[in-house]
Amino acid sequence: MKKYILNLRVRSNKRLNQNHNLIELGCDSPLPSMVPGQFAEVRVDGSPSTYLRRPFSIHRVDRGANTMHLLIKSVGEGTRHLSALKKDDILNIMMPLGNGFTLTRNSEVLLVGGGCGVAPLYFLAEQLFRQGNKVNMLIGGKSAGDVLLADDYRAFGTVYVSTEDGTLGEKGMVTAHPVLAKRVQSFSKIYCCGPDGMMRAVAHIAETNHIDCEVSLENTMACGIGACLCCVVETHKGNQCVCTEGPVFNPKKLINWTSETETGCSLDQ
Amino acid sequence: MKKYILNLRVRSNKRLNQNHNLIELGCDSPLPSMVPGQFAEVRVDGSPSTYLRRPFSIHRVDRGANTMHLLIKSVGEGTRHLSALKKDDILNIMMPLGNGFTLTRNSEVLLVGGGCGVAPLYFLAEQLFRQGNKVNMLIGGKSAGDVLLADDYRAFGTVYVSTEDGTLGEKGMVTAHPVLAKRVQSFSKIYCCGPDGMMRAVAHIAETNHIDCEVSLENTMACGIGACLCCVVETHKGNQCVCTEGPVFNPKKLINWTSETETGCSLDQ
Amino acid sequence: MPDLNVKIHNLTLKNPVLTASGTFGYGEEFDDFIDVNTLGGIIVKATTSKHREGNPYPRMAETPMGMLNAVGLQNKGVDYFVENIYPKLLKYNNCVIANVSDSTVEGYVEVAEKINRLDHIQAIELNISCPNVKEGGMAFGTSCPSATAVTRAVREVYDKTLIVKLSPNVTSITDIALAVEEAGADAISLINTLLGMAINPETRKPVLSTVTGGLSGPAIKPVALRMVWQVAKAVKIPVIGIGGIGSAADAIEFLLAGASAVQIGTANFVDPQVTTKIIAGIQDYLTRHNIPDVKELTGGLIL
Amino acid sequence: MPDLNVKIHNLTLKNPVLTASGTFGYGEEFDDFIDVNTLGGIIVKATTSKHREGNPYPRMAETPMGMLNAVGLQNKGVDYFVENIYPKLLKYNNCVIANVSDSTVEGYVEVAEKINRLDHIQAIELNISCPNVKEGGMAFGTSCPSATAVTRAVREVYDKTLIVKLSPNVTSITDIALAVEEAGADAISLINTLLGMAINPETRKPVLSTVTGGLSGPAIKPVALRMVWQVAKAVKIPVIGIGGIGSAADAIEFLLAGASAVQIGTANFVDPQVTTKIIAGIQDYLTRHNIPDVKELTGGLIL
Numbered sequence A, B: 001m002k003k004y005i006l007n008l009r010v011r012s013n014k015r016l017n018q019n020h021n022l023i024e025l026g027c028d029s030p031l032p033s034m035v036p037g038q039f040a041e042v043r044v045d046g047s048p049s050t051y052l053r054r055p056f057s058i059h060r061v062d063r064g065a066n067t068m069h070l071l072i073k074s075v076g077e078g079t080r081h082l083s084a085l086k087k088d089d090i091l092n093i094m095m096p097l098g099n100g101f102t103l104t105r106n107s108e109v110l111l112v113g114g115g116c117g118v119a120p121l122y123f124l125a126e127q128l129f130r131q132g133n134k135v136n137m138l139i140g141g142k143s144a145g146d147v148l149l150a151d152d153y154r155a156f157g158t159v160y161v162s163t164e165d166g167t168l169g170e171k172g173m174v175t176a177h178p179v180l181a182k183r184v185q186s187f188s189k190i191y192c193c194g195p196d197g198m199m200r201a202v203a204h205i206a207e208t209n210h211i212d213c214e215v216s217l218e219n220t221m222a223c224g225i226g227a228c229l230c231c232v233v234e235t236h237k238g239n240q241c242v243c244t245e246g247p248v249f250n251p252k253k254l255i256n257w258t259s260e261t262e263t264g265c266s267l268d269q
Numbered sequence C, D: 001m002p003d004l005n006v007k008i009h010n011l012t013l014k015n016p017v018l019t020a021s022g023t024f025g026y027g028e029e030f031d032d033f034i035d036v037n038t039l040g041g042i043i044v045k046a047t048t049s050k051h052r053e054g055n056p057y058p059r060m061a062e063t064p065m066g067m068l069n070a071v072g073l074q075n076k077g078v079d080y081f082v083e084n085i086y087p088k089l090l091k092y093n094n095c096v097i098a099n100v101s102d103s104t105v106e107g108y109v110e111v112a113e114k115i116n117r118l119d120h121i122q123a124i125e126l127n128i129s130c131p132n133v134k135e136g137g138m139a140f141g142t143s144c145p146s147a148t149a150v151t152r153a154v155r156e157v158y159d160k161t162l163i164v165k166l167s168p169n170v171t172s173i174t175d176i177a178l179a180v181e182e183a184g185a186d187a188i189s190l191i192n193t194l195l196g197m198a199i200n201p202e203t204r205k206p207v208l209s210t211v212t213g214g215l216s217g218p219a220i221k222p223v224a225l226r227m228v229w230q231v232a233k234a235v236k237i238p239v240i241g242i243g244g245i246g247s248a249a250d251a252i253e254f255l256l257a258g259a260s261a262v263q264i265g266t267a268n269f270v271d272p273q274v275t276t277k278i279i280a281g282i283q284d285y286l287t288r289h290n291i292p293d294v295k296e297l298t299g300g301l302i303l
């Protein structure tokens, strides 16, 4: 898929909760083709300590409005700066980067997202829904406030929620939620994005139940286009770049992902 | 004079011409005491290539409104960034720094400014006027567009203008203006701020006519408070820091300032 | 239209802007963003005698106006390079240069010999300055005898233009430069990365898996420029400047300091079109200053 | 309330935050902004045997997240220091340290001897690493024999705590560190500035009057941290970390790498209150991590 460098204009920047923002970006010419699971490398201008670009998943694409959304969690200087963007500010973005999820058709699927790991799952859920799948979505958080955009996902299927403190949905880890713990065989495929520990646990459940699984990995990136070799993950074929071979991987390809027993996971990162 | 670090709020930012801005800054508490010729060290936030503060003369102080003004010429990254400030942006400023001009009373004085060297002269003209002096002001520029704020100065005295291309006032160098070339003996003191060559030429005229003179020097500064010793000028007492011993100097104290014959000056820097 | 051609020994570059090894992949990663053939040339990532997995994750840390990397020469080895990567490089008609590294003199020689046979690779850049491998790498570049030994050995088997890339982590860069010149280098490129480190205060752990890594980017530009100036004064062979170059003004600083060409590294990550912007900027500068030939800038510093 | 006291040989500092020589004047420049006595100590600007005018203007160039300086040890000489500056330093009740430099071993010894007699100066920092003087300075700090010679000579005449400040412009910082430890240093501080350069492409001239100058600020932090880590592992005496520190997190990185204290340099120019903010930030960090004593951080890197 051809990559572009674009100057996109901030159409709106909505604060979802204390540390998450939803940024809508528009463009005069049509936005390029992109698929769920791909990401963008965003230049953070005006922050003296952010020299390199920052990678973010493509959260939604609205072809009608010719806009796309990023869902951003403020964790450091760069993301804090992006969260403070105002309408009409310009963001310089390289996209679309990486490979997307493999989309099934006419099946029942489960999407598992934790924290801001839900970011790529909106675009994914929408596309899966359009391709005739029965979409189930499990969103985990530490607390009710961390469960992002659950209502938005309802447009595409059933949404389950679990929180570690029980303030919303089931109490406990996402992996303990009945939909995963008891009903997992209903799904022909599980897609997962979230903290490493959570993805490993979900991958393990998928593996033991012989269900196809894909996870979307994070990694520290300098270039986003396979030029620097900084973003490697150990695979059975050797070190591979998350930015070009991923960020979506079948966990079977990853070393020490499905073989170990994971006993749970916390969203505390 | 006690120095402060203050967060001042931009009350307005007026573009005077293509590369000069007048920024008015306000404060909740009363602005500190300051005198004409002193300067401020401004932190340029949000520009990755401006690590150090930037020095600017205190252009005006409005005690009634509790505001002060900076007159800024865009020459590089830092000044360009400042020129783009919007109302209500916050500027972190160390001030007042350095020593001001020596104010005479009840005399006739000439102030000579070139380009954005007029910056400290507004505050100076106002104070001199209040102290009963007859103020004459000679403003030079390459072209009419470079002659800044001439009307504002008229409140305090007579304004003369010269431009190198003759588009406003007398044609030629400021030093060729009749007020300097012919009438210089009328003044008991000359104050000057502008490009180095201009100040040297004016200092030379003052010297040959035995008129008291003060010039305000520029220098590359890292700290603005005498801590780094980066901003030295050669004086008859050795290297002195412009930020603490100046920026206002009697040119007689400076080596090679009044001894050489300067044949003219260009505002072309 | 000013002349942008430069010569580095036997190489003629259509302009003085090359890409730095390890920051431009094999060129194709940038095909979507620029026409790679408009560059003076590309230096592809390091090739070693054997396949190398490089260092474990994490390999990268951002630092003030720079980055640390600990890639560690990940590559599939020279045989794979010859068979699978070289054919893809044929599409580039500008100067294609291979970066050669290893842990032993024999390894360097093996790679150089095999690459010597590839018509379309017009030069090699001998990387005796990689800080991210346990053995060899930078060690070769930080003492005169070892720098001499590896340069001399490769010189014997390599017929085309031999560029030696120096490590900045030394007391006297000119001593090393003179040693490799004496040992047969046709040109010198510098600098490789400065050895640096970063710690995560919250976890108390080093950010990089290898603890230390190579510092690159604008942060190192003043050091790189100083070394280029020192070396260009000391040697007779051409010097290629590298380190923190991100604009035409930066590139011109290096040319004035004595470089005949420059390499752009980390800046490619921030702006994959930076190289073409730098070429255009150099052209503007020459036009604005009425300089007919970019070669006039080399060493044009006025003291 | 966590304990912030640290010990450097015989010195007890109320907290590990010192100011770096040449960046904090004689302290009084900062009196309007902070209570200087709240700092662990101050290291005043270099004193030499004779009055020095320093280098001509321009002495400063801004670089990406850093600066180059070419001050060149401007000071009024040790006798003036003893008579006119020392009395003003008596108002500080924290640790006051003199930075000693010169062009000859005899010069260093003369300054050290005279400062030895000043009760209120509890230590000297031997600056064998200034890149901005034609003779001496950095030259002493870039070879083991000369570093040994000057340290040994000063050790003979100086009774109190002797800190030796190292130059980063060397191939092996640990070799130099071991040499000065062996020669009698009680502590080591590092790093001084990296030798760098800047050119104005429009005028084609060097920005600094001395062509090259010393690079400081956040840009050099990764290099400084690496060297502190290497040296702290190699020597038994305490290490004081310097280089690009501008926040409590930066300071903690240096402590974890093995420093017992840190010095804040260039950051004082950007924020004259940065030192007190760093002290507060270290305290917060210790409280947040339930660490009762800052000394526990020193060398606490988890590998």
Ligand SMILES: Cc1cc2nc3c(=O)[nH]c(=O)nc-3n(C[C@H](O)[C@H](O)[C@H](O)COP(=O)(O)OP(=O)(O)OC[C@H]3O[C@@H](n4cnc5c(N)ncnc54)[C@H](O)[C@@H]3O)c2cc1C
Pocket: A039, A050, A052, A053, A054, A055, A056, A057, A058, A070, A071, A072, A073, A074, A075, A076, A077, A078, A079, A080, A116, A119, A120, A217, A218, A219, A220, A221, A247, C061, C062
């Ligand atoms: C493929 C991909 C998709 C991502 N999608 C999203 C998303 O949709 N929404 C979102 O909020 N975040 C996402 N992230 C994480 C996001 O990139 C980081 O949170 C962000 O880079 C942090 O920048 P900072 O300046 O705020 O933090 P700092 O901690 O100041 O950053 C310092 C350095 O560390 C890197 N870094 C820090 N945290 C991460 C991380 N978790 N992953 C990778 N690099 C990191 C930064 O890029 C930078 O180089 C994604 C990461 C990857 C690799």
Ligand SMILES: Cc1cc2nc3c(=O)[nH]c(=O)nc-3n(C[C@H](O)[C@H](O)[C@H](O)COP(=O)(O)OP(=O)(O)OC[C@H]3O[C@@H](n4cnc5c(N)ncnc54)[C@H](O)[C@@H]3O)c2cc1C
Pocket: B039, B050, B052, B053, B054, B055, B056, B057, B058, B070, B071, B072, B073, B074, B075, B076, B077, B078, B079, B080, B116, B119, B120, B217, B218, B219, B220, B221, B247, D061, D062
């Ligand atoms: C005491 C004093 C008062 C000043 N008053 C004014 C004023 O009222 N209005 C105004 O427009 N300018 C004034 N200047 C000049 C102003 O400081 C510079 O134009 C500004 O620092 C340039 O910053 P930059 O980032 O835009 O330029 P860059 O060229 O990007 O700056 C790079 C570096 O050079 C330094 N520098 C560049 N030009 C100058 C200069 N002329 N003098 C000192 N340092 C320089 C900068 O501070 C910075 O460190 C004054 C300078 C001094 C010393």
Ligand SMILES: Cc1cc2nc3c(=O)[nH]c(=O)nc-3n(C[C@H](O)[C@H](O)[C@H](O)COP(=O)(O)O)c2cc1C
Pocket: A228, A229, A230, C020, C021, C022, C023, C045, C046, C069, C071, C073, C099, C127, C130, C165, C191, C192, C193, C215, C216, C217, C218, C220, C242, C243, C244, C245, C263, C264, C265, C266, C267
């Ligand atoms: C991620 C990365 C990988 C690198 N790999 C190599 C390499 O394989 N061979 C080499 O000689 N230099 C390598 N370098 C060094 C660069 O070629 C260059 O010398 C250095 O980064 C300084 O230039 P810059 O500041 O423009 O990046 C690498 C640098 C980076 C950042």
Ligand SMILES: Cc1cc2nc3c(=O)[nH]c(=O)nc-3n(C[C@H](O)[C@H](O)[C@H](O)COP(=O)(O)O)c2cc1C
Pocket: B228, B229, B230, D020, D021, D022, D023, D045, D046, D069, D071, D073, D099, D127, D130, D165, D191, D192, D193, D215, D216, D217, D218, D220, D242, D243, D244, D245, D263, D264, D265, D266, D267
């Ligand atoms: C303007 C300036 C002057 C300096 N003068 C001295 C000096 O006199 N003696 C000395 O040992 N170091 C001197 N240094 C070096 C600093 O003490 C410090 O080692 C260096 O700047 C690195 O720290 P930083 O990055 O925190 O500034 C000077 C540094 C600067 C920027």
Ligand code: FES
Pocket: A220, A221, A222, A223, A224, A225, A226, A227, A228, A229, A230, A231, A241, A242, A243, A244
């Ligand atoms: S981020 Fe550079 S290769 Fe993946």
Ligand code: FES
Pocket: B220, B221, B222, B223, B224, B225, B226, B227, B228, B229, B230, B231, B241, B242, B243, B244
């Ligand atoms: S700017 Fe630091 S002493 Fe003047």
